[in-house]
Amino acid sequence: MSVFPEQGMLRAQQPAxxxxxxxxxxxALAAQxxxxxxxxxxxxxxxxxxDAVQDTLLKGYRAYASIADQVAAPAWLTAILVNxxxxxxxxxxxxxxEIELDEGDDFSLYRTIAAEDxxxxxxxxxxxxxxxxxxxxxxxxxxxxPQLYRLPLVLCYCEGYQVxxxxxxxxxPLGTMxxxxxxxxxxxxxxxWEYAERHGLLKENARR
Amino acid sequence: xxxxxxAVRQLWEYLDGVVEEADREAIEEHLSFCRRxxxxxxxxxxxxxxxxxxDEPALPADVxxxxxxxxxxxxxxx
Numbered sequence: 001m002s003v004f005p006e007q008g009m010l011r012a013q014q015p016a017x018x019x020x021x022x023x024x025x026x027x028a029l030a031a032q033x034x035x036x037x038x039x040x041x042x043x044x045x046x047x048x049x050x051d052a053v054q055d056t057l058l059k060g061y062r063a064y065a066s067i068a069d070q071v072a073a074p075a076w077l078t079a080i081l082v083n084x085x086x087x088x089x090x091x092x093x094x095x096x097x098e099i100e101l102d103e104g105d106d107f108s109l110y111r112t113i114a115a116e117d118x119x120x121x122x123x124x125x126x127x128x129x130x131x132x133x134x135x136x137x138x139x140x141x142x143x144x145x146p147q148l149y150r151l152p153l154v155l156c157y158c159e160g161y162q163v164x165x166x167x168x169x170x171x172x173p174l175g176t177m178x179x180x181x182x183x184x185x186x187x188x189x190x191x192x193w194e195y196a197e198r199h200g201l202l203k204e205n206a207r208r
Numbered sequence: 209x210x211x212x213x214x215a216v217r218q219l220w221e222y223l224d225g226v227v228e229e230a231d232r233e234a235i236e237e238h239l240s241f242c243r244r245x246x247x248x249x250x251x252x253x254x255x256x257x258x259x260x261x262x263d264e265p266a267l268p269a270d271v272x273x274x275x276x277x278x279x280x281x282x283x284x285x286x
Binding site: 133182 | 216220221224225226247248250251252254255256258259260262263264265266267271272274275276278279280282
């Protein structure tokens with residue numbers, strides 16, 4: 001914040017007259033990207049999304065002058081945001097370690113739904129299972145996963161990045177990324193099933 | 209020839225386009241005759257669409273205003 005209130009007033013009245021190319025270039029880029037950055041931050045750190053985007057704006061501005069390729073600027077901002085989200089998760093001491101999935105590794109949601117047959121009169125059992133979940137539910141299930149696994153899942157399957165791009169973004173070798181995605185998917189499947197059990201979604205027309 | 213377990217283990221990687229060419233051919237050959245694994249494949253695709261559809265609320269107006277204020281203040285703070 002400015003220590004000179006009159007400067008703040010001037011800026012508020014004449015924001016377009018900023019002559020600094022660095023500042024105005026970054027402001028234009030970031031303002032355009034805000035909705036996307038915020039949505040991604042919500043998926044990665046939930047309620048801390050606004051703080052994570054604030055961190056990203058400050059860090060991004062400091063480094064902006066060194067960006068040569070303006071076309072890649074949105075991806076560059078994404079990488080900063082992902083790092084800021086990881087820092088926030090680390091600072092809160094959330095679990096970031098690899099976890100063993102000895103028995104869970106074999107969990108198959110497809111087979112579990114078929115075996116448990118929660119909707120006996122359905123001819124589209126697996127689809128009906130997924131239709132029980134509202135948006136809030138999916139969000140809650142993703143939020144239950146350790147961030148080590150949530151990040152790649154969200155980036156690949158919610159945000160649509162290629163696996164190789166995500167490995168690059170998260171700075172891990174492709175093999176490590178594939179292993180984390182595999183474990184993350186298994187955890188996600190198991191968590192979906194357990195969430196459905198806990199929240200009474202395994203009943204015919206539970207949502208209707 | 210690969211088993212159902214081997215095919216299923218690689219279905220997501222297959223959909224992600226990150227399996228080796230030989231593995232891709234083996235999976236497709238298996239899927240050509242295994243109806244159960246085709247069911248698994250359909251479900252994997254459905255689960256991917258399910259994740260892609262999962263949405264977050266749009267940027268709230270008050271949050272947007274605060275973030276834009278941060279942008280306006282840049283240079284003083286950064």
